[in-house]
Amino acid sequence: MNLYIKKENFVVKKIMIKSIILVLILAFLYIFGGQIKNSFYVISSPISKNLWESGKVTSNFFESFFASADLKNKNNGLHQENQKLLLEISFLKDFLRANYELQQALQTGQTNNFSLVPTQTIELDSLNDFILVNKGQEDGIVENMPVISSNGVLYGKIYKVHKNFSEVMLISNKLSVLDVKIQNDDPSLIPVYGAIKGNGSLSLYLDLVSSDAPLKERDILVSSALEGLFPKNLLVGEILSENKNDLKPFKTAEVRPFFDIKNIDNLFIITDYLKK
Amino acid sequence: MWFKYPLIILLFFLFALLQVSFLPHFSIMGVVPNLVFILFFLFIFFERENQGGETFFTVIIAGFFLDIFSTSFLGKSILLLLVMYLFLRAVTHFLKQKQGKYIIVYFMGLFSLCFVLYALSMYSLFSISIFLHLICNLLFALIGFYVYKIIYKNSDANNQLKLL
Numbered sequence: 124m125n126l127y128i129k130k131e132n133f134v135v136k137k138i139m140i141k142s143i144i145l146v147l148i149l150a151f152l153y154i155f156g157g158q159i160k161n162s163f164y165v166i167s168s169p170i171s172k173n174l175w176e177s178g179k180v181t182s183n184f185f186e187s188f189f190a191s192a193d194l195k196n197k198n199n200g201l202h203q204e205n206q207k208l209l210l211e212i213s214f215l216k217d218f219l220r221a222n223y224e225l226q227q228a229l230q231t232g233q234t235n236n237f238s239l240v241p242t243q244t245i246e247l248d249s250l251n252d253f254i255l256v257n258k259g260q261e262d263g264i265v266e267n268m269p270v271i272s273s274n275g276v277l278y279g280k281i282y283k284v285h286k287n288f289s290e291v292m293l294i295s296n297k298l299s300v301l302d303v304k305i306q307n308d309d310p311s312l313i314p315v316y317g318a319i320k321g322n323g324s325l326s327l328y329l330d331l332v333s334s335d336a337p338l339k340e341r342d343i344l345v346s347s348a349l350e351g352l353f354p355k356n357l358l359v360g361e362i363l364s365e366n367k368n369d370l371k372p373f374k375t376a377e378v379r380p381f382f383d384i385k386n387i388d389n390l391f392i393i394t395d396y397l398k399k
Numbered sequence: 400m401w402f403k404y405p406l407i408i409l410l411f412f413l414f415a416l417l418q419v420s421f422l423p424h425f426s427i428m429g430v431v432p433n434l435v436f437i438l439f440f441l442f443i444f445f446e447r448e449n450q451g452g453e454t455f456f457t458v459i460i461a462g463f464f465l466d467i468f469s470t471s472f473l474g475k476s477i478l479l480l481l482v483m484y485l486f487l488r489a490v491t492h493f494l495k496q497k498q499g500k501y502i503i504v505y506f507m508g509l510f511s512l513c514f515v516l517y518a519l520s521m522y523s524l525f526s527i528s529i530f531l532h533l534i535c536n537l538l539f540a541l542i543g544f545y546v547y548k549i550i551y552k553n554s555d556a557n558n559q560l561k562l563l
Binding site: 159181248255283295322 | 412416417419420421422423424425426428429430431433455459463466467468469470472473474477478481518521526528529531532
């Protein structure tokens with residue numbers, strides 16, 4: 124009997140100790156969450172960056188491998204040689220691409236009078252459609268700043284800022300809503316407006332389009348700046364197909380987003396749009 | 400067996416980095432397997448007797464790595480995983496008594512339940528894409544199941560949990 128009581132006391136003590144440890148850990152993480160995240164990103168970013176680049180190179184390699192499967196027998200020797208060369212110059216190419224994109228983006232920035240901060244993607248949270256970029260408070264980044272690519276494709280907005288890093292909510296995030304204008308071929312037509320909503324898993328859909336508005340496949344969607352977060356005429360996506368439902372007061376459509384997380388090297392944060 | 404603890408941290412760290420930095424380039428329909436969650440589930444599902452301290456540590460580490468690469472506050476996943484652990488502990492105890500004839504079915508069912516609950520708590524909204532994530536993660540979890548089963552059988556032949 125005594126042995127049973129002793130054992131029971133021991134178990135209760137063990138549970139209590141574990142509970143106290145857990146509460147202390149949670150309190151510590153809650154209080155110092157921001158600093159811990161930033162320090163962790165600083166430590167892990169060199170590895171993350173290398174893994175991101177390796178993933179891109181490997182993925183490109185497999186894509187090209189599958190695409191040229193029918194020519195592989197004929198060009199086997201050339202391919203091997205090519206791949207070796209590709210690996211050797213991949214880093215040089217990255218630098219060239221980064222330079223070209225920066226030039227393009229600066230031109231876009233000049234024409235739109237926006238100041239841009241170049242940044243790079245380090246991580247993707249696919250469950251929540253968030254990316255982590257390597258610019259933060261120290262670079263003058265604040266929440267809600269728009270994030271675009273060099274050719275004016277809208278990616279999302281800054282959601283949370285850390286000291287050296289920022290979390291970007293992609294427009295495909297389920298909580299993201301963005302006002303868009305549908306670009307028609309005929310300029311005499313009245314412009315059609317709608318809302319792009321995130322569908323998760325890097326997908327989008329068009330909603331809140333007037334039921335009598337004409338929608339065509341491959342119509343281009345651009346930001347309309349009505350919500351006040353994003354500048355006008357940033358590329359968002361193109362209509363794939365219209366979802367017909369007579370019961371709904373508004374039209375909806377499937378949209379192919381223009382953003383491409385897998386193949387993007389540099390992104391740009393518009394730092395002065397919110398002030399205007 | 401002190402080295403087990405740094406090994407657990409290293410394993411989760413590597414899996415987390417692979418998940419967020421390498422695998423996104425191979426995503427299908429925007430879905431990337433949640434390696435940290437899969438590893439956590441395997442640890443819990445195959446937990447042995449008298450491994451309480453080690454499992455408690457695993458829950459905290461897994462929760463930490465899930466939170467560090469998400470937008471939620473640090474500690475949210477730790478609490479979620481702890482609740483799942485307590486639930487799974489009760490269920491797997493029941494499975495052991497049943498001698499685990501259909502262990503793979505239980506594994507798939509419990510994994511699906513836990514994953515959907517986790518995804519819902521992180522998403523806040525229900526969506527069809529959760530099922531896409533579930534299918535992808537279940538596939539990886541099954542691969543993990545058979546890999547772990549081999550390790551588990553080799554390391555402890557006398558374990559009461561009989562597997563297929």
